[in-house]
Amino acid sequence: MKKIYLDYASTAPVDRRVIKAMSSFLGENFGNTMSLHYFGQESKIALEQSRNTVSAFINAQPNEIIFTGSATESNNTVLKGIAFANKEKGNHIIISSIEHPCINESAKWLEKQGFKITQIGVDRYGMVNATDIRNAITDKTVLVSVMHVSNEIGTIQPIGEIGAICRERGIYFHTDASQSFGKIPIDVKKMKIDLLTASSHKVYGPKGAGLLFVREGIKMDPLLHGGGQENGKRSSTVNIPAIVGFAKAVEICKKEMRSENARLAKLQKKLIKNLLKVKNSGLNGHPGERIANNVNLWFAFTEGESLVMQLDMYGIACSTGSACSSMTLEPSHVLIATGLRPEQAHGSLRISMGRWTKEKEIDYLLKILPKIIKRIREISPFKEEAFV
Amino acid sequence: MEKKICAGLYTQKVLETFKNPHNYGKIKNADGIGKVGNIVCGDVMWLYIKVSKKNGKEIIKDIKFETFGCVAAISTSSIITDLVKGKTIEDALKTTKDNVIESLGGLPKIKYHCSVLAVDALVEAIHDYFFKNGKSIPENLAKRHKLIQKAKDIIEEKYKKWAK
Incomplete structure (x- = not known):
């Protein structure tokens, strides 16, 4: 049948063109990006080229992109990392009622640590009203997180509007763009997005790669401490084949x-x-x-x-x-x-x-x-x- | 029980039963009807029985089900009809959730409640038959009926807000 x-x-299958781009990094180009020698250098070059590709795609700077292992990891990093790094500013986080479990569960966990979470409801179409966000902001609010497109019902949220409200109030705005990245245009500058999550396997790249856009100057603690990769924001030996594949997938999306x-x-x-x-x-x-x-x-x-x-x-x-x-x-x-x-x-x-x-x-x-x-x-x- | 079953995955027997369920539909002029489950939780099972006498004993001559629910709910409904059709009422009442699960080659743990639902529907259908015909209800059956009704009330209370 x-x-x-x-x-x-x-999830989606990996595009053949992506597999082709990845293949040498599974074989001869296996180096660790942190190594000084030839093998390390080759990997490091591929990593930075990939960073250039994906940052340009959302109108960000290369140094504003952190590669992670998944969208779940990116979302966990944002909620926990922003909450803990900005404690002196406040302890209040706003999310929508239709977020992915990785946002919901992270928020629940933060609540146990003493942070305050507000969930904003949606209308019958699953749409968040930006005014509701405005009304929920307090002087203790440090982060607003609303997904760009619902993974279940596909509703596109008024991200630009919410971004403008948050920017005006000096509050960080994060959007989980796992379902929109590579499918509809995203411009982090125009939409006033401070933090953005995206995933490789939803755009015909391999599983095991995600990204986190963190606007320059934003204070965020890492989730993974260690060797200081990804500008100290995400320690782990860099998964070069997956990241090269992710970047190739983005390049194809951009064209098609x-x-x-x-x-x-x-x-x-x-x-x-x-x-x-x-x-x-x-x-x-x-x-x-x-x-x-x-x-x-x-x-x-x-x-x-x-x-x-x-x-x-x-x-x-x-x-x-x-x-x-x-x-x-x-x-x-x-x-x-x-x-x-x-x-x-x-x-x-x-x-x-x-x-x-x-x-x-x-x-x-x-x-x-x-x-x-x-x-x-x-x-x-x-x-x-x-x-x- | 076999160990190869993991949560969320159904055995071949479950899938076959789901694909070709036995004895579904209504029995007109049923002697007993058992209605269990709750639309809010997502599983509703109705069992119809037709009773007749054989060698002086009451047997379940015919049994049919109507079920709204998941793969497991439909499979357990079908299997319980197979398990008790032609049996004496006395023997039918000995059917346990484990009989249902075993007959399906296993169920994911999270779906065990579907096997309970099937047994409950049978108990309710037989209780209904006794009650409707003014027969004296065995103590054990009365007890089980009471428990099922109690659980039903709790669930209805739990989901009241959402169901309105």
Whole structure:
């Protein structure tokens, strides 16, 4: 059976061009960037070239980029590193209610250490209102962190607006751009971003590389102490193959981002339009302010895990925010934050497209999914006609 | 139990059962119906039984389920119908969650509650049959019924805010 991958928001395959760029750094160019000899020098040059590429991509300076091991590490570093380095200024951090668990859990941990956390809610489209951020800022606030694009529902947040408010008040603004970096333009200067997280494997680079943009002059403690790599901000032997791959992936995104976005937007429109024809369904996330690769819908009185597994039997890979698929058996905090009812949240399905998604794959999904929904509702005690 | 199961991964038997569940649907004029679970938590299981007499003993002649829920919930629903169909009521009541789990070749730990739900649905269906027919309810069955109802109330209370 042909496999159709529609879970790109989770992770993506590495582009062949990236593999090619990486290969020599897995073999002959293996040096440690901290070594003085030829081998070290070669690696160091590759590292700094990579830094140049990714910094230019978001209009930052090379010395403002720290390579990390993952977006999770970048987000942990920001929350903990900013909180501890700016204690004398204040102890208050603002985040949104729809952040990725690595932000939520870091914030929870900081709360245990005595810091104060405010969570800002979202509207029914999963959108943060910048005014709510403004109103939540106190003279003790040191950091505001709002993700650029939701990994679950794809809503694009008003990052520029929030950035302007924070800059005006002299508060650091961080955005987790894991789902937007490489997909829509980011300009850290224009958007007044102080700290930014991005990930390699979401943009067809290898796993095990992330980045953290830290605007020059910002006080931040490192998470990892050691040999002082990455300007003392992230000790660890530098993962050169992954970073070279990440930079190559960024280079490709820079060239292809615009046309790719337009192509995916068309497929997105087709998917949403046709899937909303299913009775008792609805769109999760914003209808307009939405990343082009994300489709997330609820189908009342279906259960997400069952949907995903049925689709898998037809070779289609998607994901869900349903409670039953999570390790905690709690439904997605993002869907709950948008005010979905339980019977809607349980039946949510995320379809995320990418570089190799073809229209005929979308057509196949459109043929199969309504059948699956019908069957799941057939087995259920809640009959479709009861909810029309 | 086999050790190869890890959380989040289903056995082949679970997946096969989920793909082709047995005995789903309604029984019109069922002799007993067991309704367990809660829409807010995501699992709702309804079991219908038809009872008849064989050699002087009451047996479960037919059993069907309707389930809203995850892969595990649908699989445990199907397997419990297989386990008790044709059995005497007395024997059916001996079915445990471990029988259900074993018949599926194992379940991830986090899904064990689905096996409990299946057994509870059966207990409730049999209790309903006794109750509806004015039969005297065995002490043990009455006790189990009470516990299931109590757990139901707790869950409904817990999710009240969210469900409104």
